[in-house]
Amino acid sequence: MKKKIVIIGAGCFQKALIEKAKEMGVETHVFAWEEGAVGKEAADFFYPVSIREKEKILKQCKRIRPDGAVTIASELANITVSYLTEKLGLPGNCDRCVEMTTNKARMRKRMQEAGLSGPDFCVVSREMAKNFRPVFPFPVVVKPTDRSGSRGVKRVDGQKQLRRAMEDAFSCSFEKKVIVEEWIEGKEYSCECLSWQGKHYCLAITEKYTTGAPEYVETGHLEPALLPDADKVRQEVFRVLDILEVKNGASHTEFKIDDSGRIRMIEVGSRMGGDCIGSDLVPLATGVDYVADVIRIALGKPPVMAKGTCYGAAAVKFFLTETDKKLPEKVKADPQLSLISHCNEECGGGPVLDSTQRGGYFIFAGESYDAVRKIMEDPR
Secondary structure (H helix, E strand, C coil), rough: CCCCCCCCCCCCHHHHHHHHHHHCEEEEEECCCCCCCCCCCCCEEECCCCCHHHHHHHHHHHHHHHCCEECCCCCHHHHHHHHHHHHHCCCCCHHHHHHHHHHHHHHHHHHCCCCCCCCCCCEEEEEHCCCCCCCCCCCCEECCCHHHHHHCEEEEECCCHHHHHHHHHHCCCCCEEEEEEECCCCCCEEEEEEEECCCEEEEEEEEEECCCCCCEEEEEEEEEECCCCHHHHHHHHHHHHHHHHCCEEEEEEEEEEECCCEEEEEEEECCCCCCHHHHHHHHHHCCCCHHHHHHHHHHCCCCCCCCCCCEEEEEEEEEECCHCCCCCCCCHCCCCCEEEEEECCCCCCCCCCHHHHEEEEEEECCCHHHHHHHHHHCCC
């Protein structure tokens, strides 16, 4: 009998998940807001239900009787997936794991209790904000406790800017709390993993590019990241996954390596990284079909992690201005590079304050790591 899978979300990063499940012969039941649901046409069955309406989705799922539930790049969808797997007895992570990996305050507290090397932090409510002063020196980072995609995230260099930054973060937060944390100097990376019944597998380490201060919106990602001590990174990542009780499925762990070479854990998502990292860069750079393995785990099967053909390096670069959109022509003109895909959206014209305001992206790859990196660092 054909397996059935419930997919929460149908945005551009979820579309690859829907299409892969269908390619694997799995019947797809997709729940999402209808607006922006680019994966709607690919779904076998589409339900125009908000991904936050857990009870309504559960009621439909009891009728569908799925074999698994999954999402790949959304914090909100991950909460709903956890709720469904718990209620329906499907493979997944426990509620406690998902609470810690979707709420930065709970995550920070658990990591601190376990002695992990992360930033110092304070959790601030609206009532506390008026007279709040951090106990650690400026600069600090302000962010909502329960959002992703750079929403409401800002580096603050002094007390004068702190209140405004907290108000911006409060406006983004569902629970109306923000986290103020110590700023850590250093280059930022992420580690893309699969977990099966508590055993972790590192697929790739990704180098992150951002706009810099004050918002640090992600402008692109490059795989593989060339680190001198990748084994140490993997050990630290596996340790934090154990601490946060990640046992099944994809994970995306963000960390910095500070000026002394120390690994400082920033955040962990118990789902695949967005920004085309898991869906595109991992298979291009490693040959592993990450999305297919996420589906297998959601259906209660172990990952295969078979390595197919791949490039020496792969990257995604986002458009922040109309001028950026000329870069794909440089890729096409370089015989060392291949343009894999290209998605144009309208650039707003003003400053890009979070990832939702970027104007599309392009994905490219090549055997030459240096040629890929040169495009990523183009000052255009």
